[in-house]
Structure formats: structure tokens, C-alpha cells
Amino acid sequence: MSLDEALAEIDARIRPAVTIERVPLRQASGRVLAADLVANVTHPAHDNAAMDGYAVHHADLSPSEPTTLPVTARVAAGHPLDRPLPPGEVARIFTGGVMPEGADTVIMQEDVTDLGDGRVTLPAGVTRGRHVRTAGGDFRTGATILAAGRRLRAPDVALAASAGHAYVPVFERVRVGVFSTGDEVFEPGTDLPPGGLYDGNRYGMMALVEAMGAEVTDLGHLPDDPDRITRALDDAADAHHLLLTSGGVSVGGEDHVRDVVAALGSLHFWKLAIKPGKPTALGLIRETAFAGLPGNPVSALVTCLLVVRPVVQRLAGLPVTIPRRYAVPAGFSHTKSGNRREFLRGWIEDTPDGPVVRVFHSQDSAMIRSMGAAAGLVDVPAERATVAPGEPVAYLPFSELLS
Ligand SMILES: Nc1nc2c(c(=O)[nH]1)N[C@H]1C(S)=C(S)[C@@H](COP(=O)(O)OP(=O)(O)OC[C@H]3O[C@@H](n4cnc5c(N)ncnc54)[C@H](O)[C@@H]3O)O[C@H]1N2
Numbered sequence: 001m002s003l004d005e006a007l008a009e010i011d012a013r014i015r016p017a018v019t020i021e022r023v024p025l026r027q028a029s030g031r032v033l034a035a036d037l038v039a040n041v042t043h044p045a046h047d048n049a050a051m052d053g054y055a056v057h058h059a060d061l062s063p064s065e066p067t068t069l070p071v072t073a074r075v076a077a078g079h080p081l082d083r084p085l086p087p088g089e090v091a092r093i094f095t096g097g098v099m100p101e102g103a104d105t106v107i108m109q110e111d112v113t114d115l116g117d118g119r120v121t122l123p124a125g126v127t128r129g130r131h132v133r134t135a136g137g138d139f140r141t142g143a144t145i146l147a148a149g150r151r152l153r154a155p156d157v158a159l160a161a162s163a164g165h166a167y168v169p170v171f172e173r174v175r176v177g178v179f180s181t182g183d184e185v186f187e188p189g190t191d192l193p194p195g196g197l198y199d200g201n202r203y204g205m206m207a208l209v210e211a212m213g214a215e216v217t218d219l220g221h222l223p224d225d226p227d228r229i230t231r232a233l234d235d236a237a238d239a240h241h242l243l244l245t246s247g248g249v250s251v252g253g254e255d256h257v258r259d260v261v262a263a264l265g266s267l268h269f270w271k272l273a274i275k276p277g278k279p280t281a282l283g284l285i286r287e288t289a290f291a292g293l294p295g296n297p298v299s300a301l302v303t304c305l306l307v308v309r310p311v312v313q314r315l316a317g318l319p320v321t322i323p324r325r326y327a328v329p330a331g332f333s334h335t336k337s338g339n340r341r342e343f344l345r346g347w348i349e350d351t352p353d354g355p356v357v358r359v360f361h362s363q364d365s366a367m368i369r370s371m372g373a374a375a376g377l378v379d380v381p382a383e384r385a386t387v388a389p390g391e392p393v394a395y396l397p398f399s400e401l402l403s
């Protein structure tokens, strides 16, 4: 199955699984807005001063020479004047101060001479409305300020607060349980027996799905034992929207994950025509989605980005977004070893002739360092046999996959 067919399958099969909750703003960052947010107030609420200076009636100013007028009022932010400003008079005003009724222009204090006797001399040639922020210039009551489906970032939280919201409706976080499998896999920090290696995958997968906005349960590590795997998946399914495993999905004599899932539930697909990531399985255990990622460390992380991310988006009630690719000249040559679509680990480098994409010297999916060195993936289509230096390639930054 091609990756595009797999994504279509995900779109069709995975249904939104989360409910809506209201969270205080302090907990809103990174969450997905579940309904359009409309402004409770108009901002700015009133015409107000954009500078520290003097509020005037523009009609009082001579267009050709300085004008001297008395200062009869003082307006600080939060302390509006309780009367109109009569023509021929000036109000001292500070940034954010509400424009007194009648005044229409602010002159910044650097341009004004204070005569010291309660009068000021104002310059000629001032434009009407200068340094005044108009009421509603930012947003008005009832305006939609944030659209449903948006993942809230710091500026969005500031906007929601400015519009008067103490709580916002967000989708519940997708709950993802993560296992690793393999008799050879051991916990970092413990002693390694002969033939053992440390569990990179589980930690990498947990960090990635957390970066996708999901809530992760660390379900630990499982041996290559079908009964133990069956029990663990069966026990964990109902408390999660998605279960993830690494390892044991290929064709070896100790690859049990696929059979276990087929027995507990069903498999939507198993093999994908991508490299790395061929033995990637997607299925269902009762109501809970299941993704079995390959054991090779690069394959586990790349499939987490390419396949698990859209699954998490669908479960979260979001549309599956196609990450943006950039056409960049290749700074490498490459010959494909088969007819799978390949995702090479690479990064952008500046050269005197402009930016090029470089790729890590080893594209072996067991070499986790290639992921650490990379800032993105070079997407080489199935039908393309070779890449020569200078030819454009499609570069997919990791940042596009984690926003
Ligand atoms: N005869 C075939 N052999 C293999 C095929 C195939 O089509 N025919 N596919 C290869 C591909 S592609 C991949 S990818 C791997 C994936 O196999 P599994 O998902 O069954 O993974 P394992 O065999 O359990 O492990 C593969 C490799 O990764 C290491 N590993 C496993 N778990 C972890 C972990 N948590 N942290 C770090 N490293 C891990 C494991 O020791 C193995 O070296 O199958 C190929 N074989």
C-alpha cells in the first residue's frame, strides 16, 4: 500500500474520539480549540492615545504656525475624563488614556513646548487623528477571533484573554499508550546483557506524540511473548484512544504483534511501500486505534511522524493536514535500492550558490544518529530511480510535522 492510500485509509477509518472540555486559559496553550471563539468585548474599547502627549481639537490648530493653548485636563490610562474637552483647550494625556469627548488628535510630548504657566505651544502641520487608536480597531464584540480546530499558541492565548475569556472550549487530549517490544530491548540506566540494546524507540515515540499534543501513558516494555503482548494490549485498550508499539511487526519468528492485534481486533493495513517504515501496521482493538511501528529506530520515528501524526489528528477531530514540502536543489546523489517511496534524513545547508539539501552519510534505518543529524526528510517518489546533485528534491522539515 502506498503512503497516500494509507493516509486515505486513516481518513476513512479513524473517527474523532475525543470529547470537548472547558479549560482555564492557563492550561490552554497547545490545546485544540473546539468551537469558534468570539470576542466578549470591543478592543480597544474607546478611542485612546497611542503616545504620551496632549489631546487636542484639531480644528484649534493653525495649519501654518505653532498654536498656544491652555491645558485644562489630565487623562491617564484607566482614568477617563468625566466631561467633554471644550474647544480651545488641551488635555494632558498618557498612552492608553481614553480620548476626551471632542478631542480628535494627540501630539506627542517631544513635539510640544510646555510654557510652564499652564499653557503649551503645539506645532503646525499636525494631521487630524494622529496618534489616536480607534475604538474597535483590533476587534469588535461578537467578531470571531479564533476558529475552531486551531492549535492554540501563546499569541492565541493572549488574544483569548484580551477578548475576555477566562475559559476556552478545547478538545480533550488524545490519550496514547506506548509500548516497546523485543527480548533484546532494555531500559536505559540498567546494565546491558550480551545481545541487548537500550530502548530508544519508546522514548522517541513518547516524545513525538507528546509534541503532537497527545497525552502519553508510558506502558513500558514487553518481551517477544504473544501471551504477554495479548494481555498488555487487551488491558490497556479501553483507557486509551490509541495504542502504539514498536518492534515485532515484521516477518521473523518472534514478530508477534500483528497476529495478536488480528486476534484481539482487526488490521486495516500492514505493509507500506515506504523506506524506512515498510512493516507498519494500523488496526483496531475494540474501540481503540492501534499502530504497530517497525523496530528499527529510524523506521519507528519516521512512521510516527508520517502515519501516527495523521491518526492523532483524526482522533482529535481535526482534518488530516498535508505537511508542506519545499523544492530545494539536492546537495547529494542517491540511487534508490527498490521501488518504495524513500524518506532520506537530511537538512538544508547554505552554499555560495544558494541553499541545498544534504543527507546523512548513512541511510540505514538502524542508525538513529541519522535522525539526530537531520532537520527534515527528503521525499523521493517511488518512481524516481536516482537523484543527482543540483536536481530539485522535495524537502519536508520536521517542523512541518510537529506544528
Ligand atoms: N526477511 C525480512 N526481514 C525483514 C524485513 C522484511 O521485509 N523481510 N523487513 C525489515 C524491515 S524494513 C524492518 S523496519 C525491520 C522491522 O522489523 P520489526 O518491526 O519486526 O522489528 P524487530 O525485528 O523487533 O527489530 C528490528 C531492529 O530494531 C531494533 N529495535 C527493536 N526495538 C527497539 C527499541 N525499542 N529501541 C531500539 N532498537 C530497537 C532491534 O534490535 C532490531 O535490530 O525488519 C526487517 N527485517
Ligand code: MOO
Binding pocket: 274, 275, 276, 277, 278, 279, 294, 296, 299, 365, 366
Ligand atoms: O522499514 Mo525498514 O523500513 O527499511 O528499516
